[in-house]
Amino acid sequence: MSTPPFTLAGIDHVVFLVDDMDRALKFYHGVLGCQPGYSYPAMGMEQVWAGNSLIVLWDTSHPGAASAVPPVAGGRNVDHVCIATSPFAPDDLRAHLAAYGVEIEREAQHGGARGMGFSAYIRDPFGNKLEIKGPAEYPDGRAQP
Template identity: 75%
Template sequence: MTDTRPPFSLVGIDHVVFLVDDLAKATRWYADVLGCQPGYSYPTLGMEQVWCGAALIVLWDITHPGAASAIPPVKGGRNVDHVCIALSPFDEGAMRAHLAAHDVRIEREALHGGARGMGNSFYVLDPWGNKLELKGPAVYPDGRDWPKN
C-alpha cells in the first residue's frame, strides 16, 4: 500500500497578502489599529510586511510598478472572504471604543468557533475593503476564559 500522507507537517499560517493602493497609509493603519510591528521591507516591489503575532501581513501597493503581477484581472474582484486574527482576551467595551477612535466601523459581532474554540469576534474592514475577524480566545458557557480556569 502506498503512503499518501504528505511529506511535511502543517505549522500554521505564515502570512497573508493584502492589496492596497497607499502603502504608507496601510502600514500606519495596521500599526495604529491592530498594533502590528514592522516586518520585512521590499521597496523594489512596493511591499511592506508587518508582524501580526507570529505571522505576517503583507501589504502590497498595487500602484507601485513592482506590483504589476499582483493586480487582479477583474477590478474589485475578490477571492478571499476574510482573515481571522487571533487576539488575547479583551474587554468588549474597550475594543468598541478603540475601533471607534480610529473610525473603524464594526460590521458584525459574533460568538464563533475557530482554531482555539468558541470566542467573541468583531468583524471590521480595513480601508481597502479587506475583512478582518478580530477573535478573542475561547470562552465557555459558564463565563470563564480559556486558558484561565
C-alpha cells in the same frame, strides 16, 4: 496516493492587496499595533508582524506589483495564504504534489514569520493561491521549525 512530506505548523502569512501603502501602514501600525517586518521596496511590498505571523501589504499602485493586480478592479483583495510546515525535502514535496496532479507555479526562497526558507506556490481547485513554506533555512543547511 502519497501522504504529505510535512506536518502543518499553521498560517505563516496572508498577503493583502492595497492601493495606498502609507494609509495601510498607518492602519496596521497605529490601529492594530503591528510591528514592522520584512520590506521589499522593489516590489512595493511591506510586511508587518501580527503576533507570531505576518501580514503582507502589497501596493497594487506600485510598478513592482504588476503580477498582483487583479484583472478586474475590485476583483480580489487577497493574493495568497501561506501555510507554514515542518521541514521537508523539496523533491519530496514536488513528488507529492505531482501524485495529486497539482502544478507548482513558482518556487522561491522567501522571508516569512519564521525566517527565510523554501516556498512553493500552488493553487487549490478553486483558483486560490497557496504558498507552502518550510521553516527557516540556515547557510549550513539546517532547517529550524
